[in-house]
Amino acid sequence: MTDSPMEEAFGARVRVAAMDWLRQRCTDDNFLVQRNELLNFHFEGERLPLVDPNRGIRKPRLMTAALSILTTYTPSGRRPPYDDRPGVDGLLRYKYRKTGPQQADNVALRVAYERKLPLIWFYGVAEGLYLPRFPVWLVADEQEQLQFAVALDEAQLLMPITPEVRIEQRRYAERLTRQRLHQPVFRAQVLRAYDGSCAICHLRHVSLLDAAHILRDSHPQGIPAVSNGLALCKIHHAAYDNNILGIRPDHVVEIRTDILKEKDGPMLRHGLQEMDGLSLSVPRMRRDRPDSAAIEHRYEEFRKSA
Template identity: 60%
Template sequence: MSIMEDAALDLRLRTAAADWLTERAQHQRELATQAELAEFIFEGRRVALLDRQRGIRKPAFLDAALSFRTRYTPPGHLPPYEDREGPDGLLRYKYRGEDPEHPENVALRRAYEHGLPLIWFVGIAPALYLPRYPVWLIADEPQQLQFVVALDEAQRLIVPGDAVGTERRRYVERLTRLRLHQPVFRARVLQAYGTRCAICQLRHGSLLDAAHIIPDGQPAGDPVVPNGLALCKIHHAAFDQNILGIRPDHRVEVRPDIRKEVDGPMLRHGIQEMHGRQISLPRQRSAHPHRHRLEARYEKFRTAA
C-alpha cells in the first residue's frame, strides 16, 4: 500500500470513528463501555477504538495512534489531568512509562508529527468512558515525559511552553472547562445519581444538569462528584437562585416567601411540594454530597432567604 493510500485509510478510519461516536451521542448514548468500543465496525472489519490493556490505541494497520485514555478516578479525587496544566494553560498527557521510544509513545508522536486528530477517552466509571474528540497533540516534551494536548482548533494556535498573559490563559482555561472539565463533571455526577434528578426523580438525561454545591472557581468548588448534585433544569435553576436549598440532612427546603406564592401548577407541584422531601443519594457512599460543602451552601441559602 502506498503512502497516499495509507493516509487515505487513516483519514477514513478517524472520520468514521468520530461519526459513529457523534451518532451515539445524538441518541443519548454519549458514554460508552469498553465492550461497546471494541465493537466498532470499519469497512467490514471490527476495529476496537480503545485498547483493553493499554492506555494508547494504535490499530496494527495504522502508523499512528488513534486514541488515548485517562482511567476512572474515584469520587472525591481530582482527575489526573487537573495537575497537568503548563504555564501556557494547556493540558499535558504523560508518556507510557519513562522510555520516550516505547511503541505507544512512538505511536502518539507520529500522530503529533502528522497533526492527526485523536480521541481522548476519559474514565467516568470502571470500564465506562466519555469520548472527547477531536483533540490534537501540539508538542512533545520528552524532558517531562509528556505531550501537550489541544482540545480544539483555537488551542492549537497557542505556542506550547510559552508563559501567556492573564487574559490569554483565562481564555485557554475557559476552553478547557467547556471541552473537558464540565462534560466530565456532568457525566460523572449523572452516572453517580443513576441519571435522575435528586429532588424530583426525573430520568430524562437531556433535561438533567450536574449542579455544583460550591460554585466552580470558589475554594472547595472542585469538579468532583461529592461537590455535585444531579438536578433537572428547573431545580438546578431554583437551587442556583436560592429559591430552594438542600439542608445538610439531605432534605429540601423551599424559601418561605416562595411557599406562600400562588401561581400555576409548576410552582405548586414542581417547587412548593418539594419542601421537606429527602433527596435521593448515590449508591456509593463516597459519592454522597460532602457535608461541609452542603453546610456552607445551605448557609448561603438561609442568608438569601
C-alpha cells in the same frame, strides 16, 4: 516515517468512520460509551478496536499514527497512574508511556502530532465507561517532560505554546478546558452516581439534567468531585443556584418562604412549591453522597438569602 498512499488513505478513513460512529452513538441522553463497545468497533467489515485492550494509546496495525488516547478512571482518593494536568499555558498535557520517547506508542503519538492528525480522547468516568472527546490535537511534543500538549478544540489549536503566555490567554485556555473536559466529566460522574435522575423530582430525561455544585465552582473547596455535586433537573439547578431552593443538613428540601406565598402557574406550584419538605435522594455508594460540611455551608447561604 512515511506511509504508503494506501496506508495513509486507510488511516484517514478509519478516523472519519470512528468519529462519525461516535457522533451518532453519543446522544444527549446516552453520551457515555462502554469499553466493550469500543473493543468491538467494526470498520469495513473487520473488527477494529478503538482502544487498546491493555494500553492507553491505540494505534491500529495498519496505521503508523495513533488513533486514540485514553485516561483510566481513578476512584476518589486514589492517585492516578499518569498525571495529566495543565501546563503554564493552560493546555492539558498527556503523559508518554513510561518507557520513554522512543517507545512505539509514544512514537505513534509523535507521528499524529507531526502530521496534525485529529485524535479521540476517551476519558474514564467509571470502571469500563468513557466520555469521548473528539477531535483533539497534539500541539507540542515536550520530550524532556515526557508529555504532549493537547488542544481540545480549534480555539486551543491556535494558541501559543510558550512559558511566557499572557495571563489572559492562560485563563482563556483553562476556561475552554473546563468547558470541554472537566465540566462534562463532572456531569457524567454525578449523573451516573444518581442513576440519571434528579435528586429532587426524579426526572429521568438525562438531557434535562445538570450536575450542580454544592459549594460553588468559585468557592476554594468547590471541587468537581461527586461528593460536591447533585444531579438536578435544570429548573431545580437554577432554583438551587439562586437560593430559591435550599437543602437542609438532614437532606430535606426547603423552598424560600416568599416563593411559597406566590401565586402563579402550574410550574411554580408543581415544580417548586410542592417540593418543599421532600427528602433528597442520594447515591447508593456512601463515598458519592453529598459532603455534610458542604451541604451545611450551602444551607447557611440559603438561610441568609431568605
